[in-house]
Amino acid sequence: MLTFQQLADIFEKNQNFVIISHINPDADAIGSELAFLKSLQFRNKYARIINHSETPDFIAFLDEQNEIEIYKPEIHDNIIENADIILIVDLSNLSRVGSVEEIIRKSIKKTIYFDHHQNPDDFTDLQIINTEKVAVGEMVFDFLTETQFAPISKQMANAIYTAILSDSGYFRYERTTSHTYNIAGKLLELGVNPKWIFEMLYERNSLTRTKLVGNALISTELHGDGKICSITIRNDILMKLNASDSDVEGITSYSLSIKDVKIGLVFVESENKIKASFRSRGRIPVNKLASEFGGGGHINAAGIQLENINFEEIRNIIINRAIEYLDIEEEK
Numbered sequence: 596m597l598t599f600q601q602l603a604d605i606f607e608k609n610q611n612f613v614i615i616s617h618i619n620p621d622a623d624a625i626g627s628e629l630a631f632l633k634s635l636q637f638r639n640k641y642a643r644i645i646n647h648s649e650t651p652d653f654i655a656f657l658d659e660q661n662e663i664e665i666y667k668p669e670i671h672d673n674i675i676e677n678a679d680i681i682l683i684v685d686l687s688n689l690s691r692v693g694s695v696e697e698i699i700r701k702s703i704k705k706t707i708y709f710d711h712h713q714n715p716d717d718f719t720d721l722q723i724i725n726t727e728k729v730a731v732g733e734m735v736f737d738f739l740t741e742t743q744f745a746p747i748s749k750q751m752a753n754a755i756y757t758a759i760l761s762d763s764g765y766f767r768y769e770r771t772t773s774h775t776y777n778i779a780g781k782l783l784e785l786g787v788n789p790k791w792i793f794e795m796l797y798e799r800n801s802l803t804r805t806k807l808v809g810n811a812l813i814s815t816e817l818h819g820d821g822k823i824c825s826i827t828i829r830n831d832i833l834m835k836l837n838a839s840d841s842d843v844e845g846i847t848s849y850s851l852s853i854k855d856v857k858i859g860l861v862f863v864e865s866e867n868k869i870k871a872s873f874r875s876r877g878r879i880p881v882n883k884l885a886s887e888f889g890g891g892g893h894i895n896a897a898g899i900q901l902e903n904i905n906f907e908e909i910r911n912i913i914i915n916r917a918i919e920y921l922d923i924e925e926e927k
């Protein structure tokens with residue numbers, strides 16, 4: 596494990612950087628990447644962000660100069676091979692970088708992980724992983740301020756604030772600490788306008804998205820004496836509304852919003868696939884539930900993806916299996 600100072604020294608000694616994050620990047624991934632990019636540029640380093648997936652529309656405003664690139668082997672393989680350092684943020688399992696994986700594996704000796712997820716790949720010591728942090732954005736802030744590697748510009752402050760906001764579920768998830776709030780306060784002093792960020796993140800929905808949420812909520816059912824809530828989005832609704840994957844994002848948060856619900860299940864059918872997201876309260880390990888169906892995740896947030904199955908059948912099996920997990924909480 597590296598210290599912040601060792602990381603700053605590595606940054607100082609090198610000139611060419613590539614920053615990469617995971618497939619379907621969230622605000623923590625994008626915000627942390629941009630904060631690193633800007634700090635390296637401030638120090639007159641040459642740095643680029645190269646991701647597998649497009650930046651989701653609702654967080655694209657953070658990328659003010661349109662600097663995030665989408666990986667194309669013919670353009671980027673050379674750049675990645677010739678980079679001095681590859682900095683990977685908000686993930687520590689290389690399988691989650693998408694199509695960039697192969698070329699990174701060839702450059703593993705110069706690859707640094709900067710992350711807060713559990714169970715990292717363990718083939719490198721070049722890493723700073725702190726699983727106690729609610730967001731990588733918080734770690735980036737601490738790195739920049741503790742080492743004074745670069746000052747935090749208003750753009751960087753917006754990026755870090757949005758990263759923290761998103762991964763902490765608006766400062767409420769476990770691992771949110773007084774330190775997280777202190778950082779938010781400092782970011783406001785650096786020019787972040789919380790009202791504006793809120794509008795950019797949550798008040799720019801499309802009509803499609805709003806109607807999809809409506810359809811999803813109508814489908815809500817309770818099971819297991821009202822302790823399990825399921826939300827179901829069928830393929831025909833997605834087709835009818837012409838909705839995309841990104842429209843579905845975030846609907847899971849509704850699954851725990853009913854009183855007394857301990858497990859939230861969201862089922863999305865698209866073509867012959869089923870994507871299911873599981874949420875839970877307390878000690879109910881929905882990652883175990885997910886692993887029974889080939890998926891994974893964290894104790895309170897997990898998911899699965901299955902193909903070529905009977906949607907109704909698998910949905911019922913999962914609901915019935917989830918009912919058995921309710922006992923775990925009651926053992927307390």
Ligand SMILES: [Mn+2]
Pocket residue numbers: 623624685711729730731762
């Ligand atoms: Mn994160």
